[in-house]
Amino acid sequence: MRLFSRKPKSKTGHPGDDQLLGIIATLAGGTAAPREWIHYLYCETDDGAGLLEAAASRAGWDVHRTAAGAGIVASRADLAVNAETVRVQREYFEALASQVPGGEYDGWEAAA
Structure with missing residues (x-):
């Protein structure tokens, strides 16, 4: 009998993404x-939103x-949504949001 069970290792580094x-x-x-x-990002100013918009579009x-x-809503339909793409895109959008005042990455959703 095991006294301690190991937690399953996160595939993405983010429990909500794994779920x-x-x-x-x-x-x-x-x-x-x-x-x-679809990804959601918010910030404090219209100028910040413009920077988010330009970068995500590029x-x-x-x-x-x-x-x-x-804030912006960024979407595309040409990527598989898997552990690797989720990890990479979360890192990208979190880094992008950190570049503007009050920037916040609010997560993602995908079509069924």
Whole structure:
């Protein structure tokens, strides 16, 4: 009998991302199929949102400003949503958000 059980190792480094990937894995195409993927970033100013928008667009994302104007919604549908792409894109968007005043990466969602 084991007294201590090991926690499963995180695939992405983020428990919430791992949980979402577990759900995606059960869908048609699983984590290998490209699907619509949406990321949310916010900041304090319209100028900051403009910087977020320009950078994400240069990186290949379709970008729209949030209704309030001080944030963006970045989407694309040509990437598989798997542990590697999630880890890389979370690192990218967190770093991008850190470059503007009040920048915050608020996470992602993917189409079923």
